[in-house]
Amino acid sequence: MNAPGCRTDAPLRILVTGADGQLGRSLRALARQRPGEARYEFLSRPQLDITQPDAVAAWLDAHPADRLINAAAYTAVDRAAAERDPAHAINAAAPGVLARACAARGIRLLHVSTDYVFDGRLGRPYREEDATAPLNAYGRDKLEGEQAVLAAAPQALVVRTGWVFSAWGHNFVRTMVRLGGQHETLRVIDDQIGGPTWAGHLAQVLHALALRPAGDTPGGVYHFGGHPWISWHGFAREILARAHALGLIARLPSVEAIASAEWPSPEPRPANGRLDCTRLETLLGPLARDWRIGLDQVLKAWKTAGA
Numbered sequence: 504m505n506a507p508g509c510r511t512d513a514p515l516r517i518l519v520t521g522a523d524g525q526l527g528r529s530l531r532a533l534a535r536q537r538p539g540e541a542r543y544e545f546l547s548r549p550q551l552d553i554t555q556p557d558a559v560a561a562w563l564d565a566h567p568a569d570r571l572i573n574a575a576a577y578t579a580v581d582r583a584a585a586e587r588d589p590a591h592a593i594n595a596a597a598p599g600v601l602a603r604a605c606a607a608r609g610i611r612l613l614h615v616s617t618d619y620v621f622d623g624r625l626g627r628p629y630r631e632e633d634a635t636a637p638l639n640a641y642g643r644d645k646l647e648g649e650q651a652v653l654a655a656a657p658q659a660l661v662v663r664t665g666w667v668f669s670a671w672g673h674n675f676v677r678t679m680v681r682l683g684g685q686h687e688t689l690r691v692i693d694d695q696i697g698g699p700t701w702a703g704h705l706a707q708v709l710h711a712l713a714l715r716p717a718g719d720t721p722g723g724v725y726h727f728g729g730h731p732w733i734s735w736h737g738f739a740r741e742i743l744a745r746a747h748a749l750g751l752i753a754r755l756p757s758v759e760a761i762a763s764a765e766w767p768s769p770e771p772r773p774a775n776g777r778l779d780c781t782r783l784e785t786l787l788g789p790l791a792r793d794w795r796i797g798l799d800q801v802l803k804a805w806k807t808a809g810a
């Protein structure tokens with residue numbers, strides 16, 4: 504194993520848990536595009552269930568690594584209050600299990616968290632040190648997970664992001680294209696703003712962080728989110744206009760702007776999910792984070808695939 508903080512010519516060995524999700528698949532794509540920069544190993548849920556401490560320990564003993572990127576999570580926000588056991592086990596408890604197992608073996612953990620750790624009442628983009636106050640069960644679990652990681656492994660990196668989309672899995676872009684093909688009018692919340700994050704950009708950031716020597720990169724929380732900031736309503740309009748222009752939907756539906764109170768959701772969301780990325784940009788330099796580039800990539804991929 505490369506000693507933490509030491510540069511070496513051997514490519515770093517990076518394990519990725521939750522490798523079949525949006526972020527995991529985006530990391531797979533990145534690893535294919537940049538062979539030689541690191542030796543990635545991708546573990547989907549059947550290969551490694553992160554809620555099982557013995558399985559985690561056994562895997563890490565059998566597969567030495569320098570870094571572990573945890574892309575596994577429970578992301579069904581509206582179900583997290585009803586499905587307490589799995590949601591808490593995956594998002595709150597398992598990150599601590601991973602952090603302890605990694606710390607015991609000199610592996611640096613990169614963990615991913617969310618803008619939903621904030622209550623959204625701040626009148627500016629959130630910085631890493633701003634007070635957390637999650638509004639929903641998912642946000643509370645993710646915050647507990649962050650805290651467990653940093654308590655067990657202060658050198659770990661916790662990257663908070665928001666509004667993630669990709670060509671794979673469940674996300675707002677897919678939902679809008681599906682609904683846009685079915686309805687003449689959609690109703691979408693206009694009083695929640697944030698930064699849609701293309702999972703490809705998030706993968707680039709995690710890859711760059713993983714490659715850095717630990718000594719050059721202080722442990723702790725970093726924010727990374729897409730730009731420009733926009734409401735869900737504005738994002739929906741952009742998605743539908745571009746999907747229509749590409750012929751993914753035959754008609755352009757109208758999109759009615761509604762207030763959060765008018766949307767029947769069991770779980771509240773923060774009104775402000777904007778993430779200030781200055782800390783990360785100071786470390787890594789200017790970051791690719793324009794979601795419009797990612798959105799075009801996703802829609803073109805679906806067009807090519809005939810979706």
Ligand SMILES: NC(=O)C1=CN([C@@H]2O[C@H](COP(=O)(O)OP(=O)(O)OC[C@H]3O[C@@H](n4cnc5c(N)ncnc54)[C@H](OP(=O)(O)O)[C@@H]3O)[C@@H](O)[C@H]2O)C=CC1
Binds near residue numbers: 521525615617666
């Ligand atoms: N999606 C979003 O909008 C946002 C996501 N995030 C965070 O970013 C990270 C990546 O999210 P994203 O890629 O969208 O998530 P996805 O829901 O797309 O993927 C999560 C993956 O984790 C897997 N998984 C679930 N439970 C376990 C387990 N016990 N052991 C191993 N794997 C498991 C899932 O498998 P299965 O499908 O079988 O359950 C799935 O493949 C997460 O930490 C998430 O909280 C932060 C902000 C926004």
Ligand SMILES: Cc1cn([C@H]2C[C@H](O)[C@@H](COP(=O)(O)OP(=O)(O)O[C@H]3O[C@@H](C)C(=O)[C@@H](O)[C@H]3O)O2)c(=O)[nH]c1=O
Binds near residue numbers: 616674692735
């Ligand atoms: C489908 C739909 C959603 N909405 C609203 C509900 C919600 O406030 C917002 C987004 O809905 P979704 O259910 O897609 O997104 P949601 O599950 O809230 O997305 C969140 O996922 C977790 C994992 C995160 O960490 C967050 O950063 C965020 O990305 O849009 C409408 O207003 N109209 C609609 O037709």
